[in-house]
Amino acid sequence: MSCLRKLTALPILLTLVMVTTAANAAPSVVVPEKVVAKTKLKMAPTDTLIYVGDMHCGHCAKKIASKLYAVKGVVKVRTDVKADIAIITPQKKKTLDPLALWSAANASGFPALKLVGPTGTYVVDADKKTAKKVEKTAAKTPGA
Numbered sequence: 001m002s003c004l005r006k007l008t009a010l011p012i013l014l015t016l017v018m019v020t021t022a023a024n025a026a027p028s029v030v031v032p033e034k035v036v037a038k039t040k041l042k043m044a045p046t047d048t049l050i051y052v053g054d055m056h057c058g059h060c061a062k063k064i065a066s067k068l069y070a071v072k073g074v075v076k077v078r079t080d081v082k083a084d085i086a087i088i089t090p091q092k093k094k095t096l097d098p099l100a101l102w103s104a105a106n107a108s109g110f111p112a113l114k115l116v117g118p119t120g121t122y123v124v125d126a127d128k129k130t131a132k133k134v135e136k137t138a139a140k141t142p143g144a
Contacts, residue, residue: 048088048117052110055084067108071100102131
């Protein structure tokens with residue numbers, strides 16, 4: 001019976017934690033439109049967003065998060081199963097290694113598809129099956 005009470009109290013506790021965390025959240029950053037269409041997420045400028053494939057349940061999300069927590073400097077990992085994403089928060093005044101995050105996501109058994117962070121955007125390099133940084137293209141000015 002006490003186990004049942006603990007299980008029913010857990011969602012209430014998690015809701016309180018999420019409300020408290022949301023009230024103390026850092027300023028929000030623009031999240032890609034595809035993600036916004038599926039869910040309302042807030043990111044700090046230092047956060048990193050990873051799109052992963054085949055994340056269908058909470059167990060999958062926990063497996064990915066456990067591998068991401070193993071990366072040096074990771075403080076918090078939030079996942080959204082519906083949007084197939086993980087948002088990683090670094091320690092204050094630290095920058096996370098995007099390739100280490102990419103490798104950790106892949107090591108969980110769920111392929112990393114895209115990584116967007118303060119150091120740039122990375123996508124899958126089809127030839128090497130690794131991360132490849134997307135170069136920003138300069139905007140063309142008329143008459144130039």
